[in-house]
Amino acid sequence: MTGENLALQYLLSGITKGSVYAAVAVGFNLIYSATGVLNLAQGEFVMLGGMVAVTLAQYVALPVAVSGAVVIVALTGCLLEILFFRKLDRHSVLHLIIITIGLSIVLQEAALHIWDEKVRSLPYFTGNEVSSVHFLGATISPQVLWVLGTVGVTVLALQGFLHYTLQGRAMRACSSNPEAAMLAGINLRTMRTLAFGLSAGLGALAGCVISPITMTQYEMGTPLAIKGFAGAILGGLGNPMAGVLGGLLVGVLEAASVSRLPAAYNDVAAFAVLLLVLFVRPRGLFGAGNAGSVREG
Amino acid sequence: MKSRGGNPKSEIRNPKEEGGGSGGNQGLRAIGAGAFPFALFALTAIGAEVGMRATGTEYCLTQLTMALYYALVTLGLCLVMGYAGQVSLGHGAFFALGGYTSAVLTTHDVSWLQGGTLAPWLKSARLLVARQDSYGSSLLTVSPWAAFLAAMVLVTAVACLIGYPALRLRGHYLAMATLAFGVIVNKMLLASSLAGAADGINGVPEWHLAGGLTVSGKGLARAQNYYLACAMVLLTVLVLRNLVHSRVGRALQAIHDGETYAAAMGIDTARYKLKVFVLSALLAAMAGVFFTHYTGGISPSEAGAFKSVRYVALATAGGMGNLWGVAVMSTALNYCSLRGWFGSYDNAVFGALLILLVSLAPEGPLKPLGTWLRGLAGKRWVPRPAAGERRAASETTASRAAEGRAGRGAA
Amino acid sequence: MALLEVTNLRRSFGGLVAVQQVSFAVKAGQIKAIIGPNGAGKTTLFNLICGLLKPERGQITFRGESLSGLEPYRVARAGLSRTFQNPSLFPCMSVLENVMVGRHRRSRREFFACAVRWPGQAREERAIRQAALEQLDYVGLTDLAACPAGALAFGQRRMVELGRALAAEPELLLLDEPASGLNTREKEDLGELIRKIRQRGITILLVEHDMSLVMGLSDEILVLHNGTPIAEGPPAMVRNDPKVIGVYLGGESQHVASGKESQMRLRQS
Numbered sequence: 010m011t012g013e014n015l016a017l018q019y020l021l022s023g024i025t026k027g028s029v030y031a032a033v034a035v036g037f038n039l040i041y042s043a044t045g046v047l048n049l050a051q052g053e054f055v056m057l058g059g060m061v062a063v064t065l066a067q068y069v070a071l072p073v074a075v076s077g078a079v080v081i082v083a084l085t086g087c088l089l090e091i092l093f094f095r096k097l098d099r100h101s102v103l104h105l106i107i108i109t110i111g112l113s114i115v116l117q118e119a120a121l122h123i124w125d126e127k128v129r130s131l132p133y134f135t136g137n138e139v140s141s142v143h144f145l146g147a148t149i150s151p152q153v154l155w156v157l158g159t160v161g162v163t164v165l166a167l168q169g170f171l172h173y174t175l176q177g178r179a180m181r182a183c184s185s186n187p188e189a190a191m192l193a194g195i196n197l198r199t200m201r202t203l204a205f206g207l208s209a210g211l212g213a214l215a216g217c218v219i220s221p222i223t224m225t226q227y228e229m230g231t232p233l234a235i236k237g238f239a240g241a242i243l244g245g246l247g248n249p250m251a252g253v254l255g256g257l258l259v260g261v262l263e264a265a266s267v268s269r270l271p272a273a274y275n276d277v278a279a280f281a282v283l284l285l286v287l288f289v290r291p292r293g294l295f296g297a298g299n300a301g302s303v304r305e306g
Numbered sequence: 307m308k309s310r311g312g313n314p315k316s317e318i319r320n321p322k323e324e325g326g327g328s329g330g331n332q333g334l335r336a337i338g339a340g341a342f343p344f345a346l347f348a349l350t351a352i353g354a355e356v357g358m359r360a361t362g363t364e365y366c367l368t369q370l371t372m373a374l375y376y377a378l379v380t381l382g383l384c385l386v387m388g389y390a391g392q393v394s395l396g397h398g399a400f401f402a403l404g405g406y407t408s409a410v411l412t413t414h415d416v417s418w419l420q421g422g423t424l425a426p427w428l429k430s431a432r433l434l435v436a437r438q439d440s441y442g443s444s445l446l447t448v449s450p451w452a453a454f455l456a457a458m459v460l461v462t463a464v465a466c467l468i469g470y471p472a473l474r475l476r477g478h479y480l481a482m483a484t485l486a487f488g489v490i491v492n493k494m495l496l497a498s499s500l501a502g503a504a505d506g507i508n509g510v511p512e513w514h515l516a517g518g519l520t521v522s523g524k525g526l527a528r529a530q531n532y533y534l535a536c537a538m539v540l541l542t543v544l545v546l547r548n549l550v551h552s553r554v555g556r557a558l559q560a561i562h563d564g565e566t567y568a569a570a571m572g573i574d575t576a577r578y579k580l581k582v583f584v585l586s587a588l589l590a591a592m593a594g595v596f597f598t599h600y601t602g603g604i605s606p607s608e609a610g611a612f613k614s615v616r617y618v619a620l621a622t623a624g625g626m627g628n629l630w631g632v633a634v635m636s637t638a639l640n641y642c643s644l645r646g647w648f649g650s651y652d653n654a655v656f657g658a659l660l661i662l663l664v665s666l667a668p669e670g671p672l673k674p675l676g677t678w679l680r681g682l683a684g685k686r687w688v689p690r691p692a693a694g695e696r697r698a699a700s701e702t703t704a705s706r707a708a709e710g711r712a713g714r715g716a717a
Numbered sequence: 718m719a720l721l722e723v724t725n726l727r728r729s730f731g732g733l734v735a736v737q738q739v740s741f742a743v744k745a746g747q748i749k750a751i752i753g754p755n756g757a758g759k760t761t762l763f764n765l766i767c768g769l770l771k772p773e774r775g776q777i778t779f780r781g782e783s784l785s786g787l788e789p790y791r792v793a794r795a796g797l798s799r800t801f802q803n804p805s806l807f808p809c810m811s812v813l814e815n816v817m818v819g820r821h822r823r824s825r826r827e828f829f830a831c832a833v834r835w836p837g838q839a840r841e842e843r844a845i846r847q848a849a850l851e852q853l854d855y856v857g858l859t860d861l862a863a864c865p866a867g868a869l870a871f872g873q874r875r876m877v878e879l880g881r882a883l884a885a886e887p888e889l890l891l892l893d894e895p896a897s898g899l900n901t902r903e904k905e906d907l908g909e910l911i912r913k914i915r916q917r918g919i920t921i922l923l924v925e926h927d928m929s930l931v932m933g934l935s936d937e938i939l940v941l942h943n944g945t946p947i948a949e950g951p952p953a954m955v956r957n958d959p960k961v962i963g964v965y966l967g968g969e970s971q972h973v974a975s976g977k978e979s980q981m982r983l984r985q986s
Contacts, residue, residue, distance in 0.1 A: 047478035049485070093665060104664045106393050106481050107622060111664070114615055114657025122650070231611050235486050242479075276493055280486040287483050288471040545832045552831035552842060553817075553824055556810065560818045563807035570767065570805075572793035572822030572885065581828055 017147040019264045025153045025222065027260020028160040029055065030279075032215035033237025034244065034252035035164055036208035042247060043183050043204035044094060046105045050113040051212060052234030053120075057082045058213025059225030060120055063129045071132065075217045079210050086209025090202045113230065120227040131220040152221050159218045163211060164253055171249070180204060232276055236263070239283035245293030255293065343630050344540060351536040355529060366645070367532045368523075371600060373640035374535035378593035380620045380636040381542050381629060382586030387618070388627030389550070389558035390582045392473065395614045396484030397590045399491040402609035403464065404457045404591025405598035409507040410500060411453035417446045437511060450513035450521075454595050458588060465587035466580065473579040488614050495606040506605030513599040521599040531600055538596070539637075542589065543629050550629070558582060612653045616643075619656040622663050720745040720920050721766070721889055726775035728765055735761040736944040739775070743889070748911065748921045750931045753941035754964060759924040760802065762941070763893055767799050768792040779889070794822050798887035802894050804874035808867030812858065812877050815866050816849040819884030823848070852880040856910065871898050883914065890914065892923040896930050908934050932956065940964070 033051050040048045062078035069077070093108050133140070134155045141148045171177040182190040183200045191197055216225065223229075240259045244251030259279050266278030286293060358364050379397050386392050416434065428434040435449040448456070472483040495501045502508075512522035519534060520527055549555050560568035561575050569575050598604045607613065620639060624632030639656075642648060648655045719742035726739040736758040743749050751759050764770040766777055768789040777784040784792055793799075798819075806815050824845050826838040853859050856876040861869065866877065875895065882890060892911075896904050908930055915921055925931045931938060931952070938955045940948040948958045955961055 047482070049481070093661065102478065103387065103391055103393060106478050107618060107664045108661055110393075110395065110481075110615055110618065111657045111660030114612070115654055115661065118651065118654035118657060122654075231485075232489065235482065235489060238482050239486075271497070274493070274497065277490050280490045283486045284468070284483060287475065287479055291471075291475050291479065548834050549828065549832045552838065553821065553826055553845065554828055554831045556814055556818050557821055559810055559814075560807050563809050564805055566769065566789070567801070567805040567807070568818070569789040570769075570793055570799055570801075571818055571881070572790050573818075574788075574790050585828070 014147060015268075018149075019268050020261060021147055021149055021153060022267075023261035023264030024257055025156050025219075025260070026263060027240075027257035028156050029215045029219045029223075029233065029256075030236045030240045030259050031164070031253040031256030032160050032211055033233055034240035034256040035167065035249050036212050037237055037241040038247065038249040038252045039167075039204050039208045039211075041241075042249075043180055044090075044201045045102075046094060046109065047238075048205075048208070049106065049109040049234055050089075050116060050230070051208070051237060052230030052232070053113055053116040054082055054086060054209040054212030055216035055219075055233050056120060056225060056227065056230040057085065057116065058216030059131065059220040060124055060129065060216075060227070061213070062131055062217045062220065063225060064124070066131060071134065074131075075214070078217055079213045082213035083206045083210030087202045087206040089209075090205035094201065094205070095198065113234070117227055117230060124227065126227060128224045128226045129220075130224045131217060133221045134218075150222070152218075156215075156218050156222070160215055163214060164249075167207070167211070168250065176203070232279075235283060236260075236279045239279055239286065242291070242293050243282065243286050245295040248293075248295050251293065251295040254295075344544070347540060347543075347630070347633070348536070351533070355532055359529075364528060367528050369644040370637070370641055371528075371532045371535045372597065372644055373637045374532075374539050375593045375597040375600070376617075376640045377539055377620075377633050377636040378542055379590040380617050380624065380632050381539070381546060382589030383617050383621045384624065384626060384629060384632045385546060385549075385558075385582050386586045387621050388625075389555070389562055390579045391562040392579065392583070393478075393481040393618060394484045394583065394586070395481055395611065395618065396468070396488040396491075397586065397617045398611070398613035399484075399488040399609045400461055400465065400587040400590035401594040401597070401613070402491060402495065402604065402606070403461050404594030405604040405608060406495065406501055406507065406594075407457035407460055407591075408450065408453040408595040409510045409598050409604050411448035411456060412450055412511055413507055413509055414447060414500075415445045416448070417444075447511075450511065450599060454513075454592075457591055457595050461587050461591040462584055465584040469580045469583040469587075473583060474576050485611065485614070488609060488611055492606055492609040492611070495609055501606070504606060506603055507598075508603040510598050510602050510604070513596075521596055523600055523602045535596070535600075539633055543633055546629055554578070612656075615660070616640075616653075616656045619660040619663075623659055719743060720747075720780060721922070722776075722778045723762075723766070724776040724778075726762070726765060726777065727773045728761060728770060729773065734944055736765070736941075738945050739941070741939050741946060741949055743920060743922050745888075745920050746915065746918065747936045748915055748923070748934055749937045749939065750935040751922070751924045751939045751941060752926070752928075752931055756943075757941040758944040759941055760893060761944075763799065763891055763924060766792070766891065767797065793885070796888040797891060798882035798885050798889070799891040800875075800878045800882050800893055800895060802897065804871070804878045806866040806869070806874055806877055806881075808865065810866055811862065812864050812866050812869070813846075813849055813853065813862040815877055816852050816881045816884050817845050819852070819881035820845045820848050822885050849880075849884055852884045853877075855883065855913075856880040872903055875899070879910070883919075887919060889920045889922060892921065892925075894924055894926060896925055896927045904930055 033055060036051050036054065037048065040046055040051070058078050061081050062074045065074035065077050068074075089112060093112065094105070133150070133152050135151045140151060142151050142154065169177075171181055179190070179195045180200050180203065182193065182195060183197055190200075236259055237256060240256030241252040242255070243258055244253070244255030246252075259282055262282055263275060263279045267275045270278070354370065355367065358366055379401050383394060383397055386394055429436070432449055433452040434446055436444060436446050438444055468483060468487050469480075472480040496504055512520050512524070514520050515534075519530065521531060521534065523531075550558075557568065557573045557578055560571065560573060561578060565575050594604070594608070620636040621632055623639065624630075624635040626632075639659075643652055643655075721743040723742070724740050727737045728735050729737075739758075739762060741749075751762065753759055761770065765772050766784070768784065768787050768791065771786050775785070779792075779795055779797065782795065784795060787795075806812075807818065810818070824841055826835070826841050830838045850859070850862070853862055856879055858873060858876055858880065861873065861877070866874070869877065875898075879892075879895070895911075896907055899907060904927060911921060911923075911934060923931075923935075933952075935952060937950060938948075938952055939946055940955060940958075940961050942964045947960045947964065948955050950958075
């Protein structure tokens with residue numbers, strides 16, 4: 010393979026992984042915008058999506074398994090919101106962060122006990138591990154196209170929902186001014202539950218679609234959450250589309266580091282990006298105002 | 307939220323009584339009340355040890371000592387969370403950094419320095435020490451004291467590096483930054499052969515402190531080390547309490563209650579938050595060093611996210627701002643965990659604890675107990691708004707709406 | 718020389734200009750008031766002076782030194798104290814502790830000294846406490862010293878906040894709508910208190926809506942409208958200024974007759 014092709018290969022691999030990070034980033038943004046909570050358990054939705062789908066796939070056809078997994082995890086997300094985040098106003102930011110941390114741990118452990126620590130994966134959607142497709146001069150697995158396609162379509166659909174439907178606009182209203190939204194008759198609680206549900210469903214879908222490539226394991230949630238978060242703040246918290254871009258960038262950076270550094274350090278690159286963004290430009294590339302800093306101005 | 311075990315200097319007494327005849331009595335009673343928890347802790351500690359010796363279960367002292375060292379980390383976190391109001395998910399990493407630095411330096415053979423000019427000087431300065439490892443071959447390693455100092459310096463630098471930018475941002479950014487930091491440290495330790503990769507480091511030597519005190523895992527020294535750990539916890543609580551009931555403590559509380567207004571009082575909030583963060587990191591690292599010399603080794607799991615979350619859970623369980631609550635809960639729960647009483651649900655327990663406590667009893671379950679005890683001591687307790695509740699007014703929806711208002715430039 | 722000098726200040730939010738071309742000075746020992754209809758930019762101006770907002774253009778100097786762009790805590794350390802529109806006490810601390818926090822910039826002991834309780838620290842702690850009690854006494858709330866600040870009534874919180882601001886021994890005290898939410902009797906007491914504070918040698922700059930309080934209290938008044946000053950001077954002059962009357966009563970400034978009417982109304986308010 011020529012050098013150029015190799016670079017392209019890495020690029021595509023980066024974009025593939027980056028799509029999952031993008032999905033997580035969008036999920037982060039959704040929940041953050043609608044509820045002000047930074048959901049550290051976001052990665053677990055991805056993990057759960059894959060796990061549930063693998064189990065379902067033993068009994069039903071693949072498309073049904075994936076849809077089922079998405080629905081189940083989305084409902085789980087709604088349930089979590091109802092159980093733990095309803096009393097939102099009573100809790101400080103500190104407490105909310107702690108609750109999401111606790112949820113992350115509990116979900117991981119639950120996954121460990123329901124399934125086990127073994128690595129699982131869904132079968133390839135089309136073809137198998139060795140089938141390949143020529144795409145823009147590189148040779149890739151068809152699953153990659155599935156990943157890019159699915160995440161891309163879903164994110165676009167989400168944007169459409171947020172901008173062109175009544176419910177979606179209501180959700181955006183909640184995020185920019187909760188009090189006014191309430192006065193306008195929007196049911197904040199429903200919006201929050203919806204945000205959680207959508208976010209969880211999106212994560213689950215990403216988890217299913219990436220499963221054949223990166224495998225699914227009970228511990229995969231935390232690194233995903235960190236990388237997704239890195240993508241979200243790289244783009245700028247509060248801006249879902251920028252989060253997509255950020256997620257993709259993180260994926261590409263990770264792929265670039267894989268090509269240069271020993272395998273054990275490939276996660277480190279993404280985390281280093283996170284720290285760097287926080288240090289240098291907390292509001293990200295396209296961030297709205299001063300999302301992060303304590304002082305105005 | 308805060309421990310009101312009265313320190314006489316901050317006891318709010320009716321000013322009319324101040325300087326009067328009854329002042330002396332009240333002062334004594336206040337000092338008594340302040341020393342009471344210390345005495346209670348000491349007595350319980352002694353009782354536990356005596357009890358274990360009597361029942362022949364002395365081996366339990368090992369786990370108890372380890373739990374006490376873990377409690378030091380939680381105490382530092384208590385300051386960060388309960389007063390500066392920040393969540394750090396990377397304290398396991400600081401613990402590990404301290405422990406690993408000390409472990410690597412005291413087990414790594416630097417005999418290649420022998421021939422050089424530095425070696426004799428370093429040896430006489432007691433920075434290097436010639437000893438034998440468990441197989442009997444001779445080694446030249448860094449002395450435990452020098453390793454300890456090196457660990458402290460390293461952790462200070464790292465904590466400043468992470469804390470300085472992260473603390474200028476709002477709460478969840480530090481949480482994520484420290485989570486990422488912890489994961490990085492964990493992965494690097496796992497990947498590093500110098501650090502023993504997945505097996506960690508073993509054969510860490512004893513550490514001779516002053517006098518006859520030695521931090522060691524030897525069976526004979528078990529009781530001594532147990533009391534040493536108890537003493538360290540007591541000393542830490544004392545120092546932190548002093549800090550809390552002082553100008554610095556008030557400034558921290560102000561930062562927690564309303565950072566903008568604290569700044570309007572002339573408090574350099576960024577610097578205070580950073581100092582508190584670094585202090586807590588140092589405490590964690592110190593605990594790590596002592597722990598490593600006590601158990602003779604360290605493993606990469608100490609830096610993992612699960613451990614870091616555990617510390618946060620314990621700080622929450624103790625009541626975040628409540629030093630004694632944290633010390634007790636942390637020791638108790640870690641002991642249970644180390645004894646294996648949670649079985650394979652170990653991590654899940656702490657996760658669930660976090661969720662339940664914060665949802666149901668944000669001030670920690672020990673608060674009702676504290677109220678009752680204080681009632682016994684004859685003090686009236688004035689109810690205060692819960693930490694979480696009032697924070698909501700200044701932080702969540704109201705403040706975001708306020709941001710919006712400011713953004714629209716209303717006068 | 719003026720104690721505080723503001724020159725050509727400008728600040729906007731997005732497309733909305735909050736303040737522009739604001740220039741004024743506050744002389745030492747003065748009581749100066751800033752008035753203007755809602756949305757005139759008064760609180761924005763305060764926020765700019767205190768460092769909570771950065772000006773886009775313009776200069777702020779205090780005792781000859783520039784304050785523009787400084788962090789809020791540095792502005793406070795330069796000798797300014799401020800109260801907020803909504804009393805901003807620290808709810809988890811007692812009233813006395815709140816006022817002791819106000820003393821922060823007049824005390825020095827830091828982490829190490831406090832942790833080990835150096836003797837000097839104990840002495841300083843006593844001094845802080847004493848000073849705080851004095852301020853609390855000054856605003857007449859000594860009885861409430863041990864109460865948790867969150868449990869106080871609105872007017873009391875105002876007073877405690879004032880005591881806290883005074884504990885720092887500022888040279889310039891900024892009061893953001895100190896009379897809002899108070900009844901007539903409380904407003905009178907407030908006016909008295911402000912005069913007492915001025916007698917201590919503290920210069921006062923206040924934002925206020927209550928006309929009678931402002932007219933009776935201030936040495937000079939600055940009137941803001943849509944972010945720009947439209948009048949500045951002693952109360953008598955401002956009261957009769959047709960622009961000011963027009964701004965408060967709307968559109969009648971051209972008519973001399975109704976102008977006189979409005980003047981009377983203004984005088985009575």
